[in-house]
Amino acid sequence: MKVTTKQFKRCDLVTATGRIDSNTAPQLAKAFDEISAANRFKIVFDMGGVDFISSAGLRVLINTQKNCKRWNRGELRLASVPQRIYEAMDLAGLLPLFKLFDDATEAVGSF
Numbered sequence: 001m002k003v004t005t006k007q008f009k010r011c012d013l014v015t016a017t018g019r020i021d022s023n024t025a026p027q028l029a030k031a032f033d034e035i036s037a038a039n040r041f042k043i044v045f046d047m048g049g050v051d052f053i054s055s056a057g058l059r060v061l062i063n064t065q066k067n068c069k070r071w072n073r074g075e076l077r078l079a080s081v082p083q084r085i086y087e088a089m090d091l092a093g094l095l096p097l098f099k100l101f102d103d104a105t106e107a108v109g110s111f
Contacts, residue, residue, distance in 0.1 A: 003031045010111040011042035011074075013104060017049030020057030028057065032064040032076075041067070041074030042111050046104040048080030058094065065097055075099065079107040 001018035012035045020028055035043055043064065047053075065076045079101045081089070089095050101107035 001027060003028055005031055005035065007040070008108060011044055011108055012040055013044045013046060013108060015046040015049065015104070019052040020050060020060075021052065021054040022056040025054070025056035025060050029060045029063070032060065032067075036064075036067055043068060043074065043076045044079055044101075044104060044107040044111075045076060046079045046107075047082065047085065048104070050082060050085060053085050053088070058089070058092065062094070062097065077101060077107045077110065079104040 001016060001020060001024035004015045006013045006015075014028075014031055014035070016028060018024070032043065045061070061076065061078075068074045068076050077099045080103055081100055086095075086100075099107075099110070101110065
């Protein structure tokens with residue numbers, strides 16, 4: 001898995017490609033934690049290149065969302081969620097926790 005981050009004026013964009021599983025989820029969590037440590041809590045996660053996400057990866061997303069929303073500081077928004085991952089999140093009941101966007105440009109513009 002490859003994770004890249006880019007800082008914009010209003011938010012940060014995190015892009016991941018490949019599989020997010022128990023081996024690679026800590027790498028994704030580290031990227032989110034570094035952004036939060038810099039007191040930036042408006043994050044867009046572009047999932048267009050993600051092939052698979054395990055429960056460990058979903059746990060990273062949930063924990064990041066809780067951290068961002070604490071004291072109304074910000075939010076984690078998801079962009080370009082693949083259909084299979086969307087269906088898995090729907091089945092797990094996680095969709096109401098996130099705002100979903102068709103592409104990263106739309107998600108970044110929503111802040």
